Amino acid sequence: MNNLNDIFIKKFEPEKHGFTDVVKFEGVENGFSFQKKIGGEDAVYTSLFQIYIPRAILTDTSIIKKPLNIHVSYGKRVEGGVQMRSEQKLSEPLDAEFPNEYFYDPCKGELYSGNKKISGNDILKKIYEQHIKNTRPIRGFFLRTKIYFWRTVAKNVLLGIGKIFHWVLFAISGNRYIYNYIFEEEKRNGETISTKFGTIDEKKIKESESLKESKKIDFIGLKVSRWSVIVYSSVHFSLYWYFVYTHYYSRSLWRVFENNFLTVIYVVLSFWVLETALPKTIERSMRICTKLAYLSEIKKVKI
Numbered sequence: 001m002n003n004l005n006d007i008f009i010k011k012f013e014p015e016k017h018g019f020t021d022v023v024k025f026e027g028v029e030n031g032f033s034f035q036k037k038i039g040g041e042d043a044v045y046t047s048l049f050q051i052y053i054p055r056a057i058l059t060d061t062s063i064i065k066k067p068l069n070i071h072v073s074y075g076k077r078v079e080g081g082v083q084m085r086s087e088q089k090l091s092e093p094l095d096a097e098f099p100n101e102y103f104y105d106p107c108k109g110e111l112y113s114g115n116k117k118i119s120g121n122d123i124l125k126k127i128y129e130q131h132i133k134n135t136r137p138i139r140g141f142f143l144r145t146k147i148y149f150w151r152t153v154a155k156n157v158l159l160g161i162g163k164i165f166h167w168v169l170f171a172i173s174g175n176r177y178i179y180n181y182i183f184e185e186e187k188r189n190g191e192t193i194s195t196k197f198g199t200i201d202e203k204k205i206k207e208s209e210s211l212k213e214s215k216k217i218d219f220i221g222l223k224v225s226r227w228s229v230i231v232y233s234s235v236h237f238s239l240y241w242y243f244v245y246t247h248y249y250s251r252s253l254w255r256v257f258e259n260n261f262l263t264v265i266y267v268v269l270s271f272w273v274l275e276t277a278l279p280k281t282i283e284r285s286m287r288i289c290t291k292l293a294y295l296s297e298i299k300k301v302k303i
Contacts, residue, residue, distance in 0.1 A: 005054070008030060012032075015034075018036070032051060035082075038074070038093070047074045047128075049127070065103035065105050068101075074092060074095060093131050094147075109300070111123065122196065147301050158293035162285075162293070172279065173279045179290050
C-alpha cells in the first residue's frame with residue numbers, strides 16, 4: 001500500500017512546482033500534504049494543501065475511478081500545519097474544497113478531471129489558481145463581490161431582521177428572546193428554555209412559568225398577563241382616536257362591537273393572537289433568521 005502511495009504522489013511531484021513541506025499520509029488515507037508560503041520563505045502565513053483518497057475507497061473494488069479529496073486552507077504557520085482563521089478577509093486566499101472534481105484510476109495510474117485525463121501538474125495549477133483567485137485585482141472582482149454579499153450583506157440583513165423581531169416581541173409580550181443556532185439554545189428573559197447540549201432544570205422552568213401565571217390578571221373573564229392588557233388597550237385606544245381623527249367609519253366593524261356575542265369572540269381571538277400565536281410566530285421567525293444568517297456566513301461560494 002505504501003508503494004501505491006508513492007506512485008500516487010509521483011503523479012503530482014509538488015516540490016518541482018515550488019511547493020514545500022511535503023508530508024506523506026500514513027494510516028487511513030492514501031495521499032499527502034504540502035505547503036505554499038505566501039511572501040517568501042520567512043512568511044508568517046502559508047497555504048496548506050491536502051490531496052488524498054480514503055483507504056476505504058481505495059480498497060473498494062466497485063469504484064474504478066477513486067475520487068480525490070482536496071482541501072486547501074490558508075492561515076498562520078504553526079507546527080504541523082496551519083492555524084485556522086477566526087475571520088477570512090476578502091484580500092486573503094480562500095479556504096476551498098474540490099469534491100468529486102478529480103479522480104484517480106490506480107489500475108491505469110491515470111488522473112482525471114471528470115472523464116477527461118489530466119496531469120498532476122495541471123491539477124496543482126488549477127487548485128492553486130482557484131485558491132488565490134479572489135486576490136487577483138480584476139479576475140477576482142466578481143468572486144470578491146459574491147463573497148462580500150453572502151458573508152456580510154446577506155448575513156447583516158438577516159441579523160437586522162432578527163433584531164427587529166426581538167424588539168417587536170418585547171413590545172407585545174415583554175419577553176426578551178434570544179436564539180443561538182450553533183448550540184440550538186433558546187433563552188427567554190435570561191433563562192435557558194431549550195438547548196442541544198447539557199440538561200435543563202425542568203423544576204426551575206416550571207417555577208418560572210408558575211410565577212408568570214401568578215402575575216396574570218382577570219380581564220373581562222380572561223386570565224391574561226398585565227403586559228398584554230396594557231399593549232392590547234394601548235393599541236385599541238390608538239386605533240379609536242385614529243378613526244375619530246380620520247373620520248373613518250366601517251359598518252361591518254361597528255356591527256361587531258354592537259353585538260355582544262361577536263365582541264366576546266373578537267376579544268378572545270385577538271388576545272389569543274397577541275399572547276400565543278404572534279409571539280410563537282415571531283420566535284420561530286427569529287430562529288429562521290439566525291439560522292439563515294449563520295448559513296450565509298459559512299456558505300461555500302463557487303470559485
